[in-house]
Amino acid sequence: MSSDVKPPVIVEAIQHIEDRKYGDAVKLLTQHLGTDTDGEVNALLALAHRHLEEYGPAVEHYEIALGLDSNNPTWQEMLDTARANTVAQIQVPVPDVYFFDRDELLAKPVVPQGALPPRPPKPSGRGLLKWLISLPETAFGAVAGVITDALVQFVGKVIGYRGKLWTNWSTRWYLVGTYTLAYLRVVLTKNNLKNPYPKGTLIGFQPPGQTPPDGVTHYRTADGSWNNLSDPKEGAAGTRFSRNVDDDASHPETGDKLMTPNPREVSREFLTRNGEMKEVPFLNLLAASWINFQNHDWIHHGQTLTNEHHEIPLAEDDPASKKFQQTKILLPKSQPDPTRMPGQEESTSSFINEVTHWWDASQIYGSDQETVDRLRSGEGGRLKITEDGTLPLGDNGVEDTGFNRNWWIGLALLHTLFAREHNAICDHLNRAYPDWNDNRLFNVARLINAALIAKIHSIEWTPAILPNKALDAGLNAN
Numbered sequence: 001m002s003s004d005v006k007p008p009v010i011v012e013a014i015q016h017i018e019d020r021k022y023g024d025a026v027k028l029l030t031q032h033l034g035t036d037t038d039g040e041v042n043a044l045l046a047l048a049h050r051h052l053e054e055y056g057p058a059v060e061h062y063e064i065a066l067g068l069d070s071n072n073p074t075w076q077e078m079l080d081t082a083r084a085n086t087v088a089q090i091q092v093p094v095p096d097v098y099f100f101d102r103d104e105l106l107a108k109p110v111v112p113q114g115a116l117p118p119r120p121p122k123p124s125g126r127g128l129l130k131w132l133i134s135l136p137e138t139a140f141g142a143v144a145g146v147i148t149d150a151l152v153q154f155v156g157k158v159i160g161y162r163g164k165l166w167t168n169w170s171t172r173w174y175l176v177g178t179y180t181l182a183y184l185r186v187v188l189t190k191n192n193l194k195n196p197y198p199k200g201t202l203i204g205f206q207p208p209g210q211t212p213p214d215g216v217t218h219y220r221t222a223d224g225s226w227n228n229l230s231d232p233k234e235g236a237a238g239t240r241f242s243r244n245v246d247d248d249a250s251h252p253e254t255g256d257k258l259m260t261p262n263p264r265e266v267s268r269e270f271l272t273r274n275g276e277m278k279e280v281p282f283l284n285l286l287a288a289s290w291i292n293f294q295n296h297d298w299i300h301h302g303q304t305l306t307n308e309h310h311e312i313p314l315a316e317d318d319p320a321s322k323k324f325q326q327t328k329i330l331l332p333k334s335q336p337d338p339t340r341m342p343g344q345e346e347s348t349s350s351f352i353n354e355v356t357h358w359w360d361a362s363q364i365y366g367s368d369q370e371t372v373d374r375l376r377s378g379e380g381g382r383l384k385i386t387e388d389g390t391l392p393l394g395d396n397g398v399e400d401t402g403f404n405r406n407w408w409i410g411l412a413l414l415h416t417l418f419a420r421e422h423n424a425i426c427d428h429l430n431r432a433y434p435d436w437n438d439n440r441l442f443n444v445a446r447l448i449n450a451a452l453i454a455k456i457h458s459i460e461w462t463p464a465i466l467p468n469k470a471l472d473a474g475l476n477a478n
Contacts, residue, residue, distance in 0.1 A: 009035075010040055012028060017044070017047060017048055018327055025044065026052070033045075038064075038068060039069045042061040042064040043075050046059075046075075050082055053085075053090070054091075058078075059082045074323055094398050095404065099302075100337075100352050105352065109221070116213070116219045117219060120218060152179050156179035159176055160177070161180055169181050169184065170466075170468045174470055182474060192245070193243075194244065194246065197240065199346065203234045204233035206233050210232055213226065215443075219447070220447065221236075222368055223236050224357060235356060237355050240339075240350045240352060258310070264315075287464065289413065290414065290456075292406070293410070294363075296411075297359065298355070300403070301351055301354065305334070311328045311330060311331075360450050361402075361453055362403065364402045364418050374400070376442060378438060380438060381430070381441025382423040382427075421449055426441045459476050
């Protein structure tokens, strides 16, 4: 059969798929199985099932199509991915689909009674002699701090930051580069972090004057609340992402302007691999696994919308257009912020963070009390671990942990590793402080585990991907 002239059933089925009427395509093509175009009918039927995330039937019909035409590399590629998706059950939402609720986001933070240990007793006084002994050390630290701040201001600002392209700090002389990097941090912290809530309001529109619950001065809450005793939801899960530009510089683009330039064309131009993959000689996939693991501790926009999409046009020569019989890529939109106050907002848009903003290992422990409670064993402060040293599986077949969206083997490895590290810390603490109960062991071990993760990221992972002497010095000093 000529590739230029297609039977009416094929043309009609392709149109159904392009129009995203996948059910109509399945019905039409099923009626025409067994015809002289059976290979193409089965391949299109498999594609329609694939779009419906029905990967079992997709595998079945791609296998039939390849049995009739084994020299079609596109069908083979689609069969391979359909098989993988069948095994992974990629169509199952992890976690279950849910959307932010306005009332829940605006509610006062709740720390259940007994969730945190009571505040530890204050240590006994050091005595005059111990104070006198520590005085030189304290004085030296204060003087060193003043000198360091002065050097950052002079070397970083006057020599490194002004009159030159400050972003090339990494190529400067060692000390100049280090102090320029330090001053850059000062500038970014001062000028590039904007409160996303209206002036005069607390984070999450919380009422002022709330009384801090017992224990929040020394331990992490499940949802990240009460790190700031005067602004209790600062950095908590379910609050807005901060901005790094002024409100008057933020204007969300829509329509054709949003697609100019077309992001798919930008991707094809800059990210299409030509020839063999260019490997980084000093990194492996663990580096990518680590930052994926870290990002889940800090940021996530939550469930994307299921019925609203950005439509990204595909060029006629785009290989994805023919492979999937589509003229557009549909990119689900992020959830809107349900806490916006009409007539009171200064920012043009805002978005909610599903997880705690803090560096508190929430990807291991969770960002809500229910998750934290579910993951704890209730004995010796430890987390639940199976007899073979792995994380227990949830009802969806995925490891049960603090954050398990976008799950893959790299995340499974790191989540298991640091859950086991938490338990090892608990065992050490238990030997040193046998009178501590389960709750105190858990909460102190969490603080130590989170600090360990921050240490690895700061002075091991970051200098590994950016091997620069000034950066290494700055991170170790920090």
